[in-house]
Amino acid sequence: MIKVGIIGATGYTGEELINLLLKHPEVRICYLSAKIQFPQKISEIFKKFKARIEIVCEELNFEKVSSQCELVFTALPHTVSMEIVPRLLNAKLKVIDLSADYRLRNLKLYQRFYKKKHSDPYRIKEAVYGLPEIYRQDIKKASLVANPGCYPTAAILGILPCLVADYIELSDIIIDAKSGFTGAGRKLDLSYIFAEINENLRAYKINTHQHIPEIEERLSSFSSKKLNINFVPHLVPLNRGILETIYLKKKKNKLNLKTEDLIKLYKRFYSKEPFIRIYDKESLPQVKDVVGTNFCDIGLYSEKNSSLIIIIVAIDNLLKGASGQAVQNMNIMYGYPETTALI
Template identity: 45%
Template sequence: MIKAGIIGATGYAGQEIVRLLLGHKDVEIVWYGSRSYIDKKYYEVYQNMFQLVDAVCMDDNMEELADKVDVIFTATPQGLCASLVNEKILKKVKIIDLSADFRIKDVSIYEAWYQIDHKSPGFIGEAVYGLCEINRSKIRNARLIANPGCYPTCSILSIYPLLKEGIIEGNSVIIDAKSGTSGAGRGVKLGNLYCEVNENIKAYGVGTHRHTPEIEEQLSYAAGYPVCINFTPHLVPMNRGILVTAYASLKKNVTYNEIRAIYDSYYGKERFVRVLEREVCPETRWVEGSNFVDVNFKIDIRTNRLILMGAMDNLVKGAAGQAVQNMNILFGLPETEGLLMAPVFP
């Protein structure tokens, strides 16, 4: 039985890790970490966990936690994991970090976009970007996993195969993305109040969103050259879900069957990426509460562009589900263990 600890267990992503691991036959959660609710019963923070979790919330003492568990999930704000991790800890335990601390390989880019000093840049080089469908072989032997962001996961999985195969021009990519309000976390923010969000949709972080360099870095690996994109996120009045619509210029004439064959070659054996049937556009309601990503495409002959679409649950495949998928790979478990729940509908 794998023993797991969660630092940041009372945020939305942390609670989702708890929910998923409660259904995982090979894992026991032994530490529910939370700075805000120390000594409070976990179910008192999340009443949906009543009679499911009787444990009390602990602190974020990673040194102590590393002696008690096999894997630590850090579902924390940017900068915290980097301030806690050290070589002594990594020799004892595997860490799956859901923040951005180890996603971007150039520390100067991280510090410029996140406006904080990186506390442990020495570990950036060894951290593996935990996009399972692309980096599976590297994940298996890692000590430190940088769990991808929600927007990057959906964007990269939608675009990556076509860039890798040289079908589209990387620097022509424009990503229009929309997310439910849970993507902003559980903290109280004026812009996320009901009356601010309900019956409204708005763009935010236009030209400045912090997921931009993460997406660019991963797409650059696919393309084989530096990629610079336009990425514009939007907040929509729903709890969960991400919808990505990306536009890219074609480098050559292609047919539907040719593009479909590329997607099938990359994702045909992937359990959690579903390439939809022709003319079916991804919808967030078809993936809610699940670890699935639905993708599809449309060739626009008139403009010589390819339109790439993806939908997923930002808290599952965009955070907690992908973290559990990474854990399964790290420990040699079936990758689907604890994650084969059907999407919730309606």
């Protein structure tokens, strides 16, 4: 039985973590914390937890978390995690961090995109990027897992097989991404009120979104050439879910690739992956089939003699894009079946 704590328990990903971990037969949630005005039962903050968990959520107390837990999920905003994670690791706890603070190896890019100098730069090399489909062996031994971002999870899983197979030009990658509003966290902001979201659809941060360097850095490690990604995120009137439409340009010697060839490639590439579902020809993923699950659904399209490959990827931003993936990583770290509490 692992004794687990969650810091940032009152946010969307914290709420999902509690929900999943309560169903895990090998986990006991022992400690919950948030930036909270006064200690409060988590079942009073989220009524869905009534009669399921009676723990009080409180302001962070390092002594308590260190003595009561062996693994901590930090579900905190970026730039906050890096102030807290070092103290947890120094107390010999394992950490799965859901923020971006330990994902990027390039510190200059971190500072540029997250507007703050990294305060724990040496630890970044120790952190394992928590995408099980790529880094499973490293995750098994990790003390610090940098859980991937939601958009990068979908983008990397969607592009990687084509990249590894050397089918595509790396300078011509276009990602059209759509996300529900929980992706922005549980905060008060005029642009996130119902009347602004409902019946609306908008693009934002074209080619300036903070997830771009994360996608480029991870995919670049599978190629000797530099990648160039055009990334256009959109907010759609959904609570949760991400759908990415990815446009890739075939290499000149690969123009004869057809949808069937891609389906074969992807099915082989992900043949042992419990959470990747590759769609058959003419059937495409949609958000409602992944919401509430840890699955990543991938649909593929390519016509012979056309230069274009189109890939559709759907995930739940709060599950495969965050807390579900974090629990998947925990299962790997502790040797539990990877799907425990997730299927």
